Amino acid sequence: MLQYDNSAFYFFALSTISFYILPSWYSIFKRIISAIRVDDEAVGAVSRTSAEKEKAEQLKKESRAANTLKSQGFLINLGITSVLTLIFIWLLISVSQDGQVNSFDPFSILQIDAGADNKTIKKAYRSLSLKYHPDKNPGDRAAEAMFMMVSKAYEALTDETARENWEKYGNPDGKQSLEVSIGLPSFLLDSKNRNLVLVAYLLFMVVLIPYFVWRYYSDSSKYGEKNVMYDTYSWFHHALNENSIVKALPEVLAGSAEFRKRNIPKTAEQKQAIATLMNAVRSSMQKPKFNHPVCVKGNVLMHAHLLRQTDVLAKMEQEKDDLKYMLRMAPSLIDAMISVCKHQDALQTAINCIELGQYVTQAMWVKDSPLLQIPHFTAEEVSQCEKGATKVSTIKEYCAIPENERKGLSKFSDQQKKDVRDFLKIFPDITVECKVFVDDDEDDQVYENDLVTVQVKITRNNLADGEKAGLTHAPKFPFPKREAFWIILGQLKEGKIISIEKVLNPNKNVVHQIKFMAPPKGTYHFDLVVKSDGYVGIDETQRVEMVTLDSSSLPEYKVHPDDAVLDDEPTLFEEMLNAHIEKDSDDEDEDSDHEDDDQPKSAAAKKKEQLRKARQGADDDDDSDSDAEEVYADK
Secondary structure: OOOEOHHHHHHHHHHHHHHHHHHHHHHHHHHHHHHHOOOHHHHOOOOOOHHHHHHHHHHHHHHOHHHHOOOHHHHHHHHHHHHHHHHHHHHHHHHHHOOOOOOOOHHHHOOOOOOOOHHHHHHHHHHHHHHOOOOOOOOOHHHHHHHHHHHHHHHHHHOHHHHHHHHHHOOOOOOOOOOOOEOOOHHHHOHHHHHHHHHHHHHHHHHHHHHHHHHHHHHHOOEOHHHOEHHHHHHHHHHOOOOOOHHHHHHHHHOOHHHOOOOOOOOHHHHHHHHHHHHHHHHHOOOOOOOOHHHHHHHHHHHHHHOOOHHHHOOOHHHHHHHHHHHHHHHHHHHHHHHHHHHHOOHHHHHHHHHHHHHHHHOOOOOOOHHHHOOOOOHHHHHHHOOOOOOOOOHHHHHHOOHHHOOOOOOOOHHHHHHHHHHHHHOOOEEEEEEEEEOOOOOOOEEOOOEEEEEEEEEEOOOOOOOOOOEOOOOOOOOOOEOOEEEEEEEOOOOEEEEEEEEOOOOOEEEEEEEEEOOOOEEEEEEEEEEEOOOOOOOEEEEEEEEEEOHHHOOOOOOOHHHHHHHHOOOHHHHHHHHHHHHHHHHHHHHHHOOOOOOOOOHHHHHHHHHHHHHHHHHHHHHHHHHHHHHHHHO
16 A cells, blocks of 8 residues: 655655756866866966966956856855755755655554564554544544554454465565555645645746746747847847948947846946047047947947057946956857848948957957057057058068068067067968869869859968967957958859858868859859958958859760669559558458348449459450560561
């Protein structure tokens, strides 16, 4: 007989809780250790130049326990795990005190010693049966269950058959297929706890579970690809078009749904701070198109970063935190902007969005010289480099000058000069090669409707064989960013996009393939654009020509006789279908043989019979044709 069993509940609860707390504590301790022992490369705290030192130290600081372990998710998990651990300890103590899982022991149930005589058994039975009788305990399910157990125990000790079954099988009713107890605490049977149990059940099933399901669904339904909100995608579709220029994109980025709660000025001090920043960056801003406070604040903060207004931001702690939050989200949001441009077939706007990502990474703007990416360079050093007979305007040109002839280093210390040398080794020097072909085509000709492959090979000349590219050198961007390239194939004049993809391969040689169907006969020119995801001034553009020939000039394809024979053979499905039809026909024929000849046939039976005769006639015709051929051969 089943009964509520405290001990069984203890074991069940222990095993269930252990499935959560063991991996949870492992994750917690792992996170604590990783927070104390910060892995510099894992968190991107790499200092290759002294210009990156401050950024690396800040990343280390944010990765330590004081910051990492105070996240909301970690604290909630820590609280739940701690509570469950206390319950686990209590269950262990309970098991140590009452760890015997209920089994049918009549002596224990009757509360007498094993081997007691019949007189003692009867006395214990009378006492307990009166105590737990349902008439004396109306509505008490626990007393009712105990009364039945006492009756079973008495029967097991007084009835010869029942006792034999108990001694042999452990149950007075004989051998059972399965003998278990219910793994629930016995207090659930107590009528005093009925209301409490019902309220707890309703709270859990009707309130908590639906709430968490609704919360999970409502949160997850807000986000699309790349963990960007659907409202943000809708905003980008509304704000971006084929005529969007680079200077207008910070305002579009500022209107993202991710910033709407955070970037609303709440106090007079915040409004004054935004007004102060506006005065500092107004001359370099595009005339605002959207006057919503969220767009205005985000636009101003983003321009303060692009124009390196660190002195003005230094006195605004709240605005610095808001800008940092925007910069954390910026890479994924800019990728979303590019995907929207791809969907709209706005090639030039997509290229502008990529350039925005470059400017955000390097804290530069459209009129700034690419030389500002060199560590410790300011407008003064750039001005020196752009003057004289050996003037340079790009980092590639600056690298080509002998070290002793490079300008802008006269006021630099030895450490700063070393930083410049180290940066020039890190800065990508790429070569782009392009090849157009059709797979498994020996004559290198492209015909309409062929699957064309445009293979792009990027070689990082600044890397040795086997060396991999590291993080983008971006001291002004507060987060680590992997070096990557955008590879675009399209037609700039027409604004048509064939392919646009980000390639994160860090190897010296990067090979990327673009596949598409060849257009109709004619000569086509495509623009291949390779743009860095984080550096300004190393973009490469090539013109790709493709001649498509008329497919009618190809030799006619002839099917091999063996392949033709295979095409005529029935498939497995057809064979099974035919076999099933023949079996049904045979069964119907057998049934008809047993019927009376005078009995009228159904329409289905007549149809099947006609089908059988038609097949038989066809077989006879085949036989007659074969006989005729044999006679003709004999003649």
